[in-house]
Amino acid sequence: MSKNPLTRLLRFLFFAVVVRAVILVALGLTVRHRERLPKDGPAILAGNHNSNLDALAMMSLMPLRLLPKLRPVAAMDYFYSSRLRGWFADQIVGIIPVKRGSGKEGGNPLLLAEQALDRGEILVIFPEGTRGEPETLQAFKKGIGHLAKARSKVPVVPGFIHGLGKAPPRGSALLVPFNVIVSVGEPLYGKESYDAFISELEAAMTALAAQEKLPAWE
Amino acid sequence: MIGAFTLCILLNQTVAIFFLAFISYLALKEYLSLIPTRRIDREVLLFAYLAIPIRYYWAAIDWYGMFILFVPVWVFLFLPPLLVLRAERGLSARGRHDLLGPDDDGVHALPHGMAARVGRRRQSGRWRSRALVLPCGADPVQRCGAILLGQALRPPQGHAACQSEEDLGGADRRRRHDNARCGACRPLPHAVGYALVCAGRPHPRHRRLPRRHHHVGDEARSRREGHRRTDPGPWRHSRPRRQPTYAAPVFVHFVRYFYYP
Numbered sequence: 399m400s401k402n403p404l405t406r407l408l409r410f411l412f413f414a415v416v417v418r419a420v421i422l423v424a425l426g427l428t429v430r431h432r433e434r435l436p437k438d439g440p441a442i443l444a445g446n447h448n449s450n451l452d453a454l455a456m457m458s459l460m461p462l463r464l465l466p467k468l469r470p471v472a473a474m475d476y477f478y479s480s481r482l483r484g485w486f487a488d489q490i491v492g493i494i495p496v497k498r499g500s501g502k503e504g505g506n507p508l509l510l511a512e513q514a515l516d517r518g519e520i521l522v523i524f525p526e527g528t529r530g531e532p533e534t535l536q537a538f539k540k541g542i543g544h545l546a547k548a549r550s551k552v553p554v555v556p557g558f559i560h561g562l563g564k565a566p567p568r569g570s571a572l573l574v575p576f577n578v579i580v581s582v583g584e585p586l587y588g589k590e591s592y593d594a595f596i597s598e599l600e601a602a603m604t605a606l607a608a609q610e611k612l613p614a615w616e
Numbered sequence: 617m618i619g620a621f622t623l624c625i626l627l628n629q630t631v632a633i634f635f636l637a638f639i640s641y642l643a644l645k646e647y648l649s650l651i652p653t654r655r656i657d658r659e660v661l662l663f664a665y666l667a668i669p670i671r672y673y674w675a676a677i678d679w680y681g682m683f684i685l686f687v688p689v690w691v692f693l694f695l696p697p698l699l700v701l702r703a704e705r706g707l708s709a710r711g712r713h714d715l716l717g718p719d720d721d722g723v724h725a726l727p728h729g730m731a732a733r734v735g736r737r738r739q740s741g742r743w744r745s746r747a748l749v750l751p752c753g754a755d756p757v758q759r760c761g762a763i764l765l766g767q768a769l770r771p772p773q774g775h776a777a778c779q780s781e782e783d784l785g786g787a788d789r790r791r792r793h794d795n796a797r798c799g800a801c802r803p804l805p806h807a808v809g810y811a812l813v814c815a816g817r818p819h820p821r822h823r824r825l826p827r828r829h830h831h832v833g834d835e836a837r838s839r840r841e842g843h844r845r846t847d848p849g850p851w852r853h854s855r856p857r858r859q860p861t862y863a864a865p866v867f868v869h870f871v872r873y874f875y876y877p
């Protein structure tokens with residue numbers, strides 16, 4: 399993320415004026431158990447991924463004073479597919495790029511994320527890895543388990559986003575407003591076995607998903 | 617909220633219009649979040665949102681009457697309890713229609729009928745009645761037909777022959793192709809087209825006036841000189857902004873008939 403003051407100002411304005419207006423006013427974000435959100439970094443916010451706006455919604459949960467510390471973790475191949483999109487993702491949204499599949503090649507795809515946690519930043523992660531159907535959890539990838547294991551003292555706060563997947567679902571750029579509710583769970587901490595942590599996180603997210611009864615989406 | 621509402625009403629009409637529009641937006645969003653919706657409804661739901669500023673604009677130019685402003689609020693107040701009473705979440709087509717029947721009658725037929733009834737200008741009121749009330753008459757017919765048949769018309773899933781999917785690689789790279797000329801597969805562009813045609817077509821009584829009869833905004837002089845059946849507006853065209861009167865119902869009903877049972 400750039401240290402250029404103009405870019406930082408642009409980032410602040412984008413989140414304070416555009417993102418907050420869309421997420422908090424136009425869509426109307428309701429937060430259940432806001433007190434469970436981390437007060438400061440380092441921390442990891444883990445959410446379900448159904449929409450392009452998920453990361454912005456998760457970032458809107460935190461106060462603006464923490465904006466410089468908020469870093470969504472996102473796929474490099476998607477956001478760096480064009481120069482403009484790459485610049486926007488990198489400088490304005492402030493993503494931490496992850497090269498998908500690089501773990502199988504022997505590298506550590508989450509190295510930048512671990513370094514960010516060491517700097518006291520707050521990561522926004524979607525353990526499903528890619529966007530799925532609204533209100534439906536997919537199987538979690540292993541990355542979050544590895545990250546939690548590597549930084550076992552960092553709290554992982556699960557949050558289930560209800561409704562945002564319908565506003566702009568996968569494959570559609572049309573924004574149709576629906577109420578958005580984020581249920582925040584109790585913080586979890588990394589374990590020796592990343593599989594056990596992922597199972598625990600999945601159970602927590604499933605429980606959060608069941609807290610809100612929303613109409614069916616066909 | 618009541619205090620803010622009262623303040624807005626007392627302060628300024630423009631402020632009140634914007635305030636009510638925002639309240640209507642919130643109420644409509646609440647309502648649409650409570651009822652079961654489908655992916656295929658998205659375009660129509662977006663139009664429902666876009667209709668809010670249009671309707672408030674009409675109210676601001678003193679065309680539509682203030683009664684229309686509270687329609688989304690009625691929906692908000694009236695339908696969620698019905699949903700709860702019926703205890704239906706996965707609504708069948710018939711259940712959905714029974715549930716939305718009052719919405720159809722209240723949101724569409726009643727305001728349109730009222731708009732025609734309260735038309736201030738007698739010469740355009742008759743045409744407005746035909747343009748607005750007749751399409752609304754189809755609502756009860758449609759509803760009765762759905763009840764008698766036991767199931768409503770299915771929303772368009774698209775004709776299989778008109779649709780194809782192109783797999784560009786990866787789950788996120790799928791692109792659907794619709795036949796742009798098929799009205800059932802692509803009702804929205806067709807509705808826009810028909811609405812534009814209606815908007816562009818001048819009303820029989822809304823003719824372009826000769827220059828010597830052109831008294832911009834001077835209705836009294838127009839009447840004094842015997843042009844009672846004309847309503848001078850800008851560009852020597854009688855009330856060109858009345859054209860949405862005819863375009864909007866066509867758009868709304870065309871879309872509704874295709875999308876909603």
